[in-house]
Amino acid sequence: xxxxxxxxxxxxxxxxxxxxxxxxxxxxxxxxxxxxxxxxxxxxxxxxxxxxxxxxxxxxxxxxxxxxxxxxxxxxxxxxxxxxxxxxxxxxxxxxxxxxxxxxxxxxxxxxxxxxxxxxxxxxxxxxxxxxxxxxxxxxxxxxxxxxxxxxxxxxxxxxxxxxxxxxxxxxxxxxxxxxxxxxxxxxxxxxxxxxxxxxxxxxxxxxxxxxxxxxxxxxxxxxxxxxxxxxxxxxxxxxxxxxxxxxxxxxxxxxxxxxxxxxxxxxxxxxxxxxxxxxxxxxxxxxxxxxxxxxxxxxxxxxxxxxxxxxxxxxxxxxxxxxxxxxxxxxxxxxxxxxxxxxxxxxxxxxxxxxxxxxxxxxxxxxxxxxxxxxxxxxxxxxxxxxxxxxxxxxxxxxxxxxxxxxxxxxxxxxxxxxxxxxxxxxxxxxxxxxxxxxxxxxxxxxxxxxx
Amino acid sequence: xxxxxxxxxxxxxxxxxxxxxxxxxxxxxxxxxxxxxxxxxxxxxxxxxxxxxxxxxxxxxxxxxxxxxxxxxxxxxxxxxxxxxxxxxxxxxxxxxxxxxxxxxxxxxxxxxxxxxxx
Numbered sequence: 405x406x407x408x409x410x411x412x413x414x415x416x417x418x419x420x421x422x423x424x425x426x427x428x429x430x431x432x433x434x435x436x437x438x439x440x441x442x443x444x445x446x447x448x449x450x451x452x453x454x455x456x457x458x459x460x461x462x463x464x465x466x467x468x469x470x471x472x473x474x475x476x477x478x479x480x481x482x483x484x485x486x487x488x489x490x491x492x493x494x495x496x497x498x499x500x501x502x503x504x505x506x507x508x509x510x511x512x513x514x515x516x517x518x519x520x521x522x523x524x525x526x527x528x529x530x531x532x533x534x535x536x537x538x539x540x541x542x543x544x545x546x547x548x549x550x551x552x553x554x555x556x557x558x559x560x561x562x563x564x565x566x567x568x569x570x571x572x573x574x575x576x577x578x579x580x581x582x583x584x585x586x587x588x589x590x591x592x593x594x595x596x597x598x599x600x601x602x603x604x605x606x607x608x609x610x611x612x613x614x615x616x617x618x619x620x621x622x623x624x625x626x627x628x629x630x631x632x633x634x635x636x637x638x639x640x641x642x643x644x645x646x647x648x649x650x651x652x653x654x655x656x657x658x659x660x661x662x663x664x665x666x667x668x669x670x671x672x673x674x675x676x677x678x679x680x681x682x683x684x685x686x687x688x689x690x691x692x693x694x695x696x697x698x699x700x701x702x703x704x705x706x707x708x709x710x711x712x713x714x715x716x717x718x719x720x721x722x723x724x725x726x727x728x729x730x731x732x733x734x735x736x737x738x739x740x741x742x743x744x745x746x747x748x749x750x751x752x753x754x755x756x757x758x759x760x761x762x763x764x765x766x767x768x769x770x771x772x773x774x775x776x777x778x779x780x781x782x783x784x785x786x787x788x789x790x791x792x793x794x795x796x797x798x799x800x801x802x803x804x805x806x807x808x809x810x811x812x813x814x815x816x817x818x819x820x821x822x823x824x825x826x827x828x829x830x831x832x833x834x835x836x837x838x839x840x841x842x843x844x845x846x847x848x849x850x851x852x853x854x855x856x857x
Numbered sequence: 858x859x860x861x862x863x864x865x866x867x868x869x870x871x872x873x874x875x876x877x878x879x880x881x882x883x884x885x886x887x888x889x890x891x892x893x894x895x896x897x898x899x900x901x902x903x904x905x906x907x908x909x910x911x912x913x914x915x916x917x918x919x920x921x922x923x924x925x926x927x928x929x930x931x932x933x934x935x936x937x938x939x940x941x942x943x944x945x946x947x948x949x950x951x952x953x954x955x956x957x958x959x960x961x962x963x964x965x966x967x968x969x970x971x972x973x974x975x976x
Binding site: 428429431432433435436438439440461462463467468471472474475476823824826827 | 883884885886902903904908915917931
């Protein structure tokens with residue numbers, strides 16, 4: 405009997421190491437295995453025979469792991485999204501392949517950095533600060549990220565062309581617009597274009613499929629993890645830059661020049677390096693991200709409740725100026741980010757827990773604040789008329805209001821056991837294109853609609 | 858008789874839903890029931906049942922719970938939800954149509970054996 409236990413133990417650790425199979429799955433499979441062994445025992449098989457037959461009946465571990473991975477794409481989306489990687493070799497091998505592909509990632513990172521530096525030199529930055537440099541900044545970097553994904557996913561040439569075409573179209577549009585001097589619409593374009601470009605990157609990232617809800621969730625996950633890696637790199641880069649400047653100080657080299665070269669190149673290159681890290685070193689951040697979400701969701705919830713109560717008690721007063729609206733918008737987006745990221749990091753089969761409740765509190769408070777912001781904004785528009793900024797802010801707030809209301813309604817139903825987390829996920833993944841469409845409207849429709857003022 | 862792989866795959870979901878409609882159950886017992894119902898003709902790779910069950914769970918058609926029966930080991934039980942029942946009704950409707958069509962075209966009495974569970 406002891407040898408059987410030993411064999412089961414070895415089998416457990418072997419199966420448990422496979423990507424896509426988690427501890428609960430192993431436990432369930434083990435339970436199955438033991439039932440099978442017991443039955444085979446009853447018909448007269450010896451321990452080792454029964455074990456072998458039972459394991460054989462479960463099917464090849466490769467196939468099984470692949471099947472689990474398909475169902476639980478959230479657990480190892482990085483292997484799955486590597487197009488063409490679905491056949492041949494274990495997923496471990498595929499992961500190694502990503503890790504080995506670092507020279508390619510580095511090449512794209514350097515290309516992005518070079519592109520940004522060339523643009524900067526042409527613009528004469530930092531002596532000159534032409535508007536076009538800021539407006540186009542994301543277009544010097546994100547196409548390289550898109551191209552890197554397009555290569556990784558081995559997109560068809562049609563998909564390559566489509567991606568390139570969209571970037572080219574955007575570049576032409578935002579640069580042929582005849583903006584007025586100090587135009588508000590130009591600032592809107594400069595701030596919204598990076599977001600829109602990120603949405604374009606989603607296309608090659610998702611392997612040129614736009615409709616798959618699972619892939620969209622992967623994109624959300626990727627975005628969250630990319631942010632974490634980028635922040636880490638930025639922090640390390642900051643330390644490196646400060647030390648470099650300190651070390652070089654006695655040589656009399658102009659620190660501003662060094663900073664311009666290092667900082668801008670690093671910021672551009674890190675965009676692609678962070679993406680590569682997300683793909684290659686998934687497991688590291690996979691453990692960290694849910695912890696961060698768990699840490700910050702309650703803190704944000706507490707802050708939102710406090711703010712909602714404070715505003716409810718004190719009233720809005722006169723303080724609700726444009727800057728504060730911006731702050732509130734940022735806050736709403738942060739809450740939405742937490743909700744989305746919490747969803748993507750969640751184990752779908754878990755029952756409603758305290759985290760879901762806290763998240764609902766955060767969403768409801770955010771909803772209350774959003775209603776306040778909207779009220780004040782509508783009043784402002786009533787008094788002072790429409791401006792590009794107000795339209796952009798109003799649109800964003802309306803979208804957030806609908807999104808948060810839907811999320812609150814569905815998570816309340818989920819907590820009451822009346823619907824599944826799946827519905828909530830679907831709501832959010834179905835809504836993502838709406839945000840993308842709105843950003844596109846701000847970049848492409850608002851400037852002409854307001855005569856480029 | 859070797860049943861075609863595609864046919865096995867197509868019938869897997871309705872079969873599992875129908876078995877769970879008889880009452881909550883765990884994986885191993887569901888497979889035994891499948892063998893019993895098909896007289897051993899339907900052979901599944903055992904392990905593949907679980908990803909299928911997990912998919913049904915994600916879609917909200919079944920719920921799960923780890924239970925320890927008085928005698929025996931901890932097992933993960935699956936139970937049908939009301940949405941699962943709705944889905945089963947839909948599956949039944951579709952299979953009834955398919956089997957009826959096959960029965961008509963195969964023509965005749967001696968193919969009564971084709972009727973799947975009287976559907």
